[in-house]
Amino acid sequence: MSFTRLKLSRRKFLAASGVTLAAASMAGGLSSIKAVANDEAKGKLGELGRKFVPSSCAMCVNKCGLIAEVVNGKIRKLNPNPKFFKSRAMLCARGNAGVEEPYNPDRLKAPLLRVGKRGEGQFKEISWDEAFKIVAKNLDEIKRKYENRSAVAFYSTEGFQEEFFHFLVQSYGSANTVRHPTLCLSSVIQGWSSVFGTYPDADLTQAEFVIMLGANRGEALVTPDSIDFQKNRPKGQKIVYLDPRFTVTASKADKWYPVKPGTDLAFILAVTNVIVEEGLYDKEFVDKFTFGFDKLKEHIKPYTPEWAEKECEISASEIRWTAHEFAKYAPRSLVYPGRRTSWYVNDVYLRRACAILTAIVGSFDVPGGIVPKSSIPLAKHDPIFPFFDMSKGRLDVSFKGIKELLPEDERTAAGLPTDSCTFLGEKDGSWLAFREAALRGEPYPIKAIIAYKQNLVESAPNREKTLKLFEQMDFICTIEIQMSETAWYSDLVLPESTYLERWDPCHSLSGIWPIVTFRQPVIEPLFNTKSMHEIAAGIVNEMLKIPSLWDDADSADVEDFKATLVEEILNKPTEEFVKYQLSKYPGAFDQIKKEGVFYLSDKPVYGKMRKEGTRFKTKSGKIELYNLKYEEKGLDPLPVYRRPSQPEPGKYRFILGRHAWNTHAGTQNNEYLHMIQKENSLWINTKEAIRLGIKSGDYVKVKSKVGEQIVKAYVTEKIRPDCVFYAHGFGRISKGLSLVYKKGASQAAILEDKIEPISGNAAMHETFVEIKKA
Amino acid sequence: MNEKRYAIVLDTKKCINCKACTVACRAENHVPHEEGAYRIWVTALELQGKFPDLHQDYEPSQCQHCQNTPCESVCPTRATYKSPEGVVLVDYDKCILCKACMTACPYNARFVHEHHKAIDKCTFCYHRLPEGREPACVETCPTKVRVFGDLNDPNSQVSKLLDTNRYYRLKEDRNTNPRLYYIIK
Numbered sequence: 001m002s003f004t005r006l007k008l009s010r011r012k013f014l015a016a017s018g019v020t021l022a023a024a025s026m027a028g029g030l031s032s033i034k035a036v037a038n039d040e041a042k043g044k045l046g047e048l049g050r051k052f053v054p055s056s057c058a059m060c061v062n063k064c065g066l067i068a069e070v071v072n073g074k075i076r077k078l079n080p081n082p083k084f085f086k087s088r089a090m091l092c093a094r095g096n097a098g099v100e101e102p103y104n105p106d107r108l109k110a111p112l113l114r115v116g117k118r119g120e121g122q123f124k125e126i127s128w129d130e131a132f133k134i135v136a137k138n139l140d141e142i143k144r145k146y147e148n149r150s151a152v153a154f155y156s157t158e159g160f161q162e163e164f165f166h167f168l169v170q171s172y173g174s175a176n177t178v179r180h181p182t183l184c185l186s187s188v189i190q191g192w193s194s195v196f197g198t199y200p201d202a203d204l205t206q207a208e209f210v211i212m213l214g215a216n217r218g219e220a221l222v223t224p225d226s227i228d229f230q231k232n233r234p235k236g237q238k239i240v241y242l243d244p245r246f247t248v249t250a251s252k253a254d255k256w257y258p259v260k261p262g263t264d265l266a267f268i269l270a271v272t273n274v275i276v277e278e279g280l281y282d283k284e285f286v287d288k289f290t291f292g293f294d295k296l297k298e299h300i301k302p303y304t305p306e307w308a309e310k311e312c313e314i315s316a317s318e319i320r321w322t323a324h325e326f327a328k329y330a331p332r333s334l335v336y337p338g339r340r341t342s343w344y345v346n347d348v349y350l351r352r353a354c355a356i357l358t359a360i361v362g363s364f365d366v367p368g369g370i371v372p373k374s375s376i377p378l379a380k381h382d383p384i385f386p387f388f389d390m391s392k393g394r395l396d397v398s399f400k401g402i403k404e405l406l407p408e409d410e411r412t413a414a415g416l417p418t419d420s421c422t423f424l425g426e427k428d429g430s431w432l433a434f435r436e437a438a439l440r441g442e443p444y445p446i447k448a449i450i451a452y453k454q455n456l457v458e459s460a461p462n463r464e465k466t467l468k469l470f471e472q473m474d475f476i477c478t479i480e481i482q483m484s485e486t487a488w489y490s491d492l493v494l495p496e497s498t499y500l501e502r503w504d505p506c507h508s509l510s511g512i513w514p515i516v517t518f519r520q521p522v523i524e525p526l527f528n529t530k531s532m533h534e535i536a537a538g539i540v541n542e543m544l545k546i547p548s549l550w551d552d553a554d555s556a557d558v559e560d561f562k563a564t565l566v567e568e569i570l571n572k573p574t575e576e577f578v579k580y581q582l583s584k585y586p587g588a589f590d591q592i593k594k595e596g597v598f599y600l601s602d603k604p605v606y607g608k609m610r611k612e613g614t615r616f617k618t619k620s621g622k623i624e625l626y627n628l629k630y631e632e633k634g635l636d637p638l639p640v641y642r643r644p645s646q647p648e649p650g651k652y653r654f655i656l657g658r659h660a661w662n663t664h665a666g667t668q669n670n671e672y673l674h675m676i677q678k679e680n681s682l683w684i685n686t687k688e689a690i691r692l693g694i695k696s697g698d699y700v701k702v703k704s705k706v707g708e709q710i711v712k713a714y715v716t717e718k719i720r721p722d723c724v725f726y727a728h729g730f731g732r733i734s735k736g737l738s739l740v741y742k743k744g745a746s747q748a749a750i751l752e753d754k755i756e757p758i759s760g761n762a763a764m765h766e767t768f769v770e771i772k773k774a
Numbered sequence: 775m776n777e778k779r780y781a782i783v784l785d786t787k788k789c790i791n792c793k794a795c796t797v798a799c800r801a802e803n804h805v806p807h808e809e810g811a812y813r814i815w816v817t818a819l820e821l822q823g824k825f826p827d828l829h830q831d832y833e834p835s836q837c838q839h840c841q842n843t844p845c846e847s848v849c850p851t852r853a854t855y856k857s858p859e860g861v862v863l864v865d866y867d868k869c870i871l872c873k874a875c876m877t878a879c880p881y882n883a884r885f886v887h888e889h890h891k892a893i894d895k896c897t898f899c900y901h902r903l904p905e906g907r908e909p910a911c912v913e914t915c916p917t918k919v920r921v922f923g924d925l926n927d928p929n930s931q932v933s934k935l936l937d938t939n940r941y942y943r944l945k946e947d948r949n950t951n952p953r954l955y956y957i958i959k
Contacts, residue, residue: 077801080914090916096797218790221916230788230917246821248790251830258826660792671807672797685825717825 047073054081054596056517058499059094059101060663061158062223063509065596066091066098068500068522075099075500075523081596086515087223088231093661097672101498102526106482106669106738108495109527118470119489121735128530128538134492135450136542138475139172140549142448149173149391151447153438156180157454160504160519161496161532165452165479166427167565168536171543173388173553176395176446182431182760183460188341190423190759191351194627195359197617198372201512202336203604204228206368209329210239211271211322213264213354215338218248220658222339224513238329240322242267242314244655245683245725246718255318258720261653261765262344262644263312267319268335268353269641270308273300274323275360282330282362289610290359291618292626292638299638311643330361332368340658343765346411348758349639352627356639359623365610374605375510376598378581383565386553392444396421396429396760399437405755407766411642415635421760422633430760431460432753439469448475452532453496457485458665458732461751461762462706479535482669483736495529502531503574506581506592512605516588516598518578533577537570635758647768652688653723654704654767656747665729665748669737679744680727681714684771689715692771699774702726702745704767706752709745710774724771778859779925780839780898781953782909783935788917789832791816795911795920802899802910804889811885813837813896814911834911834919837862837883837896838944838952845875845884853893859924860953861900866892880948898922925953 050071057064057078065084069077078099080091101107111131116122126134142151154169156162157180169177181189189199204210205228217229224232230252241253242264250256259267275281276297286293305316305323326333335354341347355370363369400419406412421430438446449456449470457466470476470489478490487493504519530538543549544566550558569577582588582598592598615621619628631637647653661676662668668677682700684692694700696715701708702724709731719725730744747764754766799805799814814836822829839862846854846862853868854875869892876884876893887894899909907913912922923932932955940958 077798077910079910088916091794091798091914092916093793093797096794096801096914099801219792221792226790227916230790246825246828246830248832250828252790256826256828660790660794672800675800675807676793676796717821717823717828720825 053520053522054594055500055519055522056084056596057091057095057098058159058519059098059667060221062087062221063160063507063517064091064095064223065517066095067596070522073523075102083595083597084515084517085599085602086509086511086513088227090227092221093676094663094667094673097667097670098500100670100672101481102500102523104482104670106736107498107527108480108482108487108493109529110495111528112493112495114491118476118491121488123493128528131492131494132538132542135477135539136546136549138448138477139543140546142474143390144548146445146447147390148444149388150175150393150395151445152176152450153178153395153434153446153448154450154452155454155456156452159453160507162452163505164531164533164536164570167383167570168539170385171536171540171561171565173386173391175391175393176434177427177429178431178434179425179428180454180459181425181428182342183762184340184342185761186425186428186759187347187756187761188338188351191341191348192337192355193617194348194352194624194630195355195618196364196370196372196623200337200364200370200372202334203368203371203512205232206234207332207334208234208237208368209325209333210237210336211326211334212239212241212249212253212336213268213338213350214243214343214657215336216243216247216249216657216659217336218252219660220340221660224511238325244720244723245657247657257314257318260311260313261655261720261723265346265350265353265639265641266303266308266311267314268350268357269300269303269639270305270316270319271323271326272353272357272360273303274305274320275327275357276300278323280323280327281360285362285364286360289364289614289623291620291622291624293360295626296356296360296638303641311641326357327361331363331366333361334358334363334368334370337370342756342762344644345406345416345754345756345763345766346642347756347761347763349415349636353639356625359625364623365607367604367606371512371604371606372609373510374512374514374608376508376514376516376600377584378506378508378516379583381569381577381580383569384557384560385565386550386557386561389552394424394426394429395437395444395446396434397424398443399433401436401440401442402433402755402757405432405436405753406757407645407754409643409645411644415640415642417633417635417757421755422635422758424760428760430755432755432762433760435460435465435469435753439465439472445472447473449473449477451476451478451486451490453480455484455486455665457489458729458746458748460748460753461764461767462753463746463748464706465753466748479532481529483734484665485732485734488734488736494535495527496535497525497529497531501525501529503533503578504531505574505577506598513602514599514605516582516592517596518592520593531574533570533574537566540566540570645766647722651768651770652684653765654702654750654769655723655725655765656728657725659727662727662729665732668729668732668740671739674739677727679712679740680730681712681744682771683714683716683719683725685719685721686715686717688721689713692773694771694773701772701774702750703770703772704750704752707749709749711745724769777926780859780861780903781923781925781932781955782898782912783921783923783932783941783955783957784834784919785957785959786831786833786919787957787959789816789834789919790917791818791832792916794914794916795834798910798914799896802902803897805894806887806889808888811887811894813894833956835881835883835944836954838881838950838954839896839898840950840952842949842951844878844880844950848874848878850874857900861898862895863897863900864893864895866890869893880945880950
């Protein structure tokens with residue numbers, strides 16, 4: 001299937017477009033054009049005319065290709081890039097709303113230094129020179145005072161410029177970077193990798209039978225899957241969807257099972273049981289590629305559909321039907337891996353079970369199955385960093401106290417580690433384990449936080465604890481485009497240029513349709529802002545002026561560092577960085593500048609691992625149904641079902657979910673998106689609401705062990721009676737977010753900080769709440 | 775017949791209520807961020823059934839570009855008029871804001887544009903059409919619910935869709951002869 005043939009006629013037009021066409025369209029007889037033209041005249045002085053500039057979106061993580069229409073130096077509109085086949089040439093609500101980001105009245109416009117107490121919001125504008133000096137001075141003071149560079153924690157979230165942020169981290173020498181995956185998808189990566197040695201994609205364009213567990217692709221947009229889910233859905237494809245909520249995905253699915261929250265594993269094990277017991281698996285594939293089928297065969301015996309029915313509240317006959325259909329359509333049947341899986345403390349075992357079920361029917365690396373990602377290799381910069389003596393190892397790796405972040409139930413009595421997380425990413429760490437260790441100062445104190453784009457206060461469970469952590473800090477610095485809560489509580493706020501005002505490095509987006517994307521400035525920066533690249537350069541150049549920052553490193557190393565990082569990368573324009581990344585491919589830089597994308601082929605890649613002699617990245621080198629490393633580490637080598645804790649009578653489980661109108665806590669303060677969703681509301685089942693005397697629109701108090709929030713109720717049949725839900729990103733406490741300050745309710749305020757201890761992911765569906773009329 | 779006859783065909787079964795079309799429209803046409811100011815919208819239709827047997831559909835809507843045009847008929851100043859291609863437009867300069875058209879429109883597709891001091895509504899992005907560009911909502915729609923084209927061209931995608939599918943139009947009993955066609959699958 002080819003996706004690039006779309007809309008070629010428009011591409012032709014774009015190539016020919018110019019100012020004359022703008023004039024032509026005004027002759028079209030629409031007086032609205034006049035007013036539009038007036039608005040656009042307010043753009044940056046000096047630049048006249050109309051142009052179309054390709055770049056990519058940053059309103060969520062998908063990085064879809066866009067083409068900006070710029071008139072007289074002002075962005076008029078962001079349109080989808082018809083050549084960007086990964087997102088099937090679309091731009092969603094957020095992508096379109098991005099047009100406001102540079103012009104948002106709440107933008108940070110200059111570096112800000114706190115003058116009042118932390119959290120009071122009193123700042124004064126300072127110059128970039130002063131700002132860089134303040135950061136360098138604080139880094140030096142902490143290094144001298146605590147004799148440990150790792151006392152500074154560097155928080156970031158994924159994005160094109162995160163690489164420069166990490167160059168800054170390595171220039172200082174802290175081991176403590178805390179990234180977003182353990183608030184999101186680390187358990188699904190761990191679970192699938194523990195079976196296949198890789199976290200694969202799902203080919204929804206050719207699958208005939210799909211099981212989706214809570215992966216709400218109709219609302220939580222992931223490209224290309226969300227698009228393929230409807231636009232390219234093959235005729236006759238069946239989707240079975242498990243979710244305690246009736247979401248958009250449920251409305252499009254062939255079967256919606258309102259699964260009892262936390263019991264999806266029972267369902268998957270029972271489907272596996274039927275397929276194994278009835279011999280419906282792919283014997284040839286199992287023999288050739290997998291390890292541990294005999295053990296699985298024994299292990300799966302007790303997990304019958306009749307047993308599962310009592311756990312997950314999906315009937316045994318439906319489970320059998322699912323198993324039979326799943327096997328019938330294999331290898332064009334799959335369990336969809338999903339993305340945000342920070343659900344339960346044993347989430348990794350659920351993901352393992354999903355991978356195992358897909359493996360035994362042989363739906364691997366074939367059209368319509370699960371397919372390992374392909375990518376387009378880019379030239380990688382390899383700067384030299386000094387080795388600093390005063391740098392201790394990661395805090396959360398040596399921390400032994402995660403037990404308090406686990407519930408007291410049968411899942412932690414066996415099967416899960418209770419001292420420290422089993423597998424932590426070197427750069428990711430575990431968000432919750434890290435905060436717990438930092439709060440206790442174990443095994444060493446954390447005294448400063450530098451945050452890039454990550455809103456620690458609003459994005460992680462148990463907001464009180466994050467604010468408590470902030471109290472322990474000598475210095476907090478945030479790099480942002482708006483006054484997030486984290487910026488609000490910072491000592492120094494550095495304003496970044498928005499994604500439409502800067503160059504960004506290329507990213508090779510891996511997947512079934514690998515593609516390279518990048519960013520170039522659509523307009524020049526409107527205010528006194530800089531890119532993360534320029535900020536890193538500014539800070540490092542100031543650091544180099546302070547001798548005590550380099551006295552625990554070898555001086556020859558420092559010279560190499562200056563030559564390879566500072567001169568070669570930091571002090572050069574980002575454009576040069578991009579050119580080097582694409583240097584393997586003649587003409588690629590010009591192509592990406594002109595077309596916004598670079599790719600080797602627009603055809604999907606199948607079958608590269610389904611070959612004789614393939615060694616999978618597992619201990620046995622095979623697809624591990626039975627995991628040898630887990631056995632070694634005292635974990636369950638095959639997924640064991642253990643019942644999750646249940647809410648006491650009168651309480652409800654609080655569940656999470658994403659939707660297409662906002663990204664996490666990052667986009668609510670945008671007027672276009674605000675017009676769609678002004679605040680969130682609590683979904684509560686009709687029967688429960690009647691019992692509590694609550695009507696839609698009533699304000700209710702939602703109270704958990706760690707906090708309470710007041711929010712409007714939405715009484716609906718679309719949710720099970722035993723759980724409640726509201727969307728993320730509201731109930732904000734930064735006065736700098738004028739549209740959403742104190743509007744609706746915050747998740748961070750009420751979620752308990754429970755941990756999934758194998759991958760270190762947060763377990764965000766383990767909070768129970770009381771609901772009362774407010 | 776040289777004239778074009780523009781229409782939009784919608785396959786609402788694919789609609790995921792993501793609102794991309796509404797934001798694209800707002801940005802393209804500078805629709806103010808005000809309550810009640812919208813050229814297009816997506817409605818989550820009433821939920822059918824009781825838990826757990828539920829069903830819900832989504833319905834994008836906008837000015838239907840009726841060929842029997844009640845808004846045009848009632849307009850005292852001829853501010854509302856039809857383009858040669860059948861696109862219903864408003865000349866802001868002629869509009870006196872009497873709002874007769876708002877009352878006459880069966881689809882609630884018109885609003886008062888405070889900035890223009892005139893009635894505003896969907897134009898099929900008429901300003902884009904001479905450049906060969908589709909309306910913004912059509913171009914951006916992630917799941918391609920919307921197809922725009924010329925009914926007078928038998929080879930256009932809209933003509934083909936209407937040849938091969940059953941469809942309905944909104945409030946057909948009002949005899950407005952709309953140019954938005956909703957496919958039934």
